[in-house]
Amino acid sequence: MSSHTVSTRPFSEADIDAIRDDTPGVRESAYLMSAGSALMTTSVYTAIRAHLDLEMKIGGYAAADSRAEALDGVYDSVARLVGVDADEVALTENATVAWQLIFNSLRFRPGDRILTGEAEYGANFVSYLQVAQRYGAVVEVVPSDEFGQMDTNALEQMIDERVRLISITWVPTNGGLVNPAAEVGRIARRHGIFYLLDACQAVGQMPVDMEELGCDALSATGRKFLRGPRGTGFLCVRREALLDLEPPMIDHFAAPWTSLDSYTLRRDARRFETWENAYALRAGLGASIDYALELGLERIQERCYSLADRMRDGLDSIPGVSVHDLGVERCAIVSFTVDGQPAERVVTHAQSLGVTIGTSGPNSTLIDADRRRLPTLNRAAPHYFNTEEEVDLFVDVVQQARSVR
Numbered sequence: 001m002s003s004h005t006v007s008t009r010p011f012s013e014a015d016i017d018a019i020r021d022d023t024p025g026v027r028e029s030a031y032l033m034s035a036g037s038a039l040m041t042t043s044v045y046t047a048i049r050a051h052l053d054l055e056m057k058i059g060g061y062a063a064a065d066s067r068a069e070a071l072d073g074v075y076d077s078v079a080r081l082v083g084v085d086a087d088e089v090a091l092t093e094n095a096t097v098a099w100q101l102i103f104n105s106l107r108f109r110p111g112d113r114i115l116t117g118e119a120e121y122g123a124n125f126v127s128y129l130q131v132a133q134r135y136g137a138v139v140e141v142v143p144s145d146e147f148g149q150m151d152t153n154a155l156e157q158m159i160d161e162r163v164r165l166i167s168i169t170w171v172p173t174n175g176g177l178v179n180p181a182a183e184v185g186r187i188a189r190r191h192g193i194f195y196l197l198d199a200c201q202a203v204g205q206m207p208v209d210m211e212e213l214g215c216d217a218l219s220a221t222g223r224k225f226l227r228g229p230r231g232t233g234f235l236c237v238r239r240e241a242l243l244d245l246e247p248p249m250i251d252h253f254a255a256p257w258t259s260l261d262s263y264t265l266r267r268d269a270r271r272f273e274t275w276e277n278a279y280a281l282r283a284g285l286g287a288s289i290d291y292a293l294e295l296g297l298e299r300i301q302e303r304c305y306s307l308a309d310r311m312r313d314g315l316d317s318i319p320g321v322s323v324h325d326l327g328v329e330r331c332a333i334v335s336f337t338v339d340g341q342p343a344e345r346v347v348t349h350a351q352s353l354g355v356t357i358g359t360s361g362p363n364s365t366l367i368d369a370d371r372r373r374l375p376t377l378n379r380a381a382p383h384y385f386n387t388e389e390e391v392d393l394f395v396d397v398v399q400q401a402r403s404v405r
């Protein structure tokens with residue numbers, strides 16, 4: 001871990017201009033889809049291209065060798081981003097793989113309880129169902145409180161000696177809710193229960209500190225608020241938990257073949273990796289993390305949240321438009337519906353006027369969608385590189401979307 005001094009003052013107009021100069025995509029549209037796949041910076045693109053150029057010229061093995069130090073630095077970047085040491089980091093091809101690797105390292109026995117939340121992500125939930133079917137574990141959903149976030153009092157009351165895992169999504173895929181992840185961590189630690197945190201939509205838009213969160217493992221992706229390339233993600237596992245976890249699949253990188261009939265698992269988090277990797281994309285992930293760290297996550301959070309609040313205020317003032325975000329703390333994901341308009345039509349309409357937004361279907365967060373009877377929602381996610389003018393344009397566009405046929 002290194003201490004890194006970054007500015008905490010709010011971004012000035014000049015800062016935003018400079019950031020937008022680094023972001024060619026802002027010239028194409030008012031891009032409000034950073035929860036899907038955010039716009040890369042020029043530095044990210046250049047890092048990827050430089051590595052590919054090298055692979056083309058001297059071959060993939062020599063390229064990786066000649067950039068070994070910089071590529072190793074990507075682990076340090078992730079470590080700084082989430083407040084762990086580099087040997088607690090594994091790089092993966094996405095957040096789902098990161099999450100699956102750690103989840104499937106846990107051994108479940110009949111009657112073991114898995115506690116999760118109402119806003120749990122679809123990929124995670126079907127995995128709970130799979131281990132429930134395979135091993136007789138029991139999946140239980142902790143209710144939400146009156147604000148729609150996980151009710152930590154209810155969680156505390158549900159704990160007994162059969163709880164094997166607490167596993168939640170910090171920022172769900174379908175809206176602005178920020179679950180009380182650190183409070184959940186305090187409960188998990190108090191009871192000595194393994195705590196897995198899906199931080200996929202939190203990294204890059206807010207400070208993340210695994211120690212403060214109290215989680216044993218955390219998974220995330222590169223392409224969302226971190227502004228990295230697609231096909232990148234990472235897994236962080238606390239050292240104390242690491243050595244007890246046998247990955248569900250291994251190769252001779254994760255577990256060197258040390259004698260004819262034995263292997264020895266690596267002692268660091270790279271026991272969750274395999275030998276072959278997309279080094280160009282890793283270089284891009286590293287560049288995206290360094291860019292965010294350089295700007296400062298507190299400032300990023302402040303600007304992201306304030307643009308999202310401006311969006312919600314704008315949408316709240318339009319009759320026939322409903323904002324669906326839950327929670328005490330609401331982040332830079334804004335979910336909404338326009339009366340009588342399918343979400344896809346709103347997306348097409350917005351795109352025709354130069355505004356890029358997305359949708360989120362019920363199947364990604366089925367418990368929440370079912371409980372609140374949510375249809376496919378529109379999802380708009382600003383980032384610090386967006387401007388107030390873009391947000392206002394977005395609000396105008398949604399207003400007009402009410403009468404599109």
Ligand SMILES: Cc1ncc(COP(=O)(O)O)c(C=O)c1O
Binds near residue numbers: 096171198200201
């Ligand atoms: C909350 C959450 N977790 C995990 C994922 C999966 O991330 P990836 O597509 O990188 O595997 C997503 C993707 O939308 C998500 O929203």
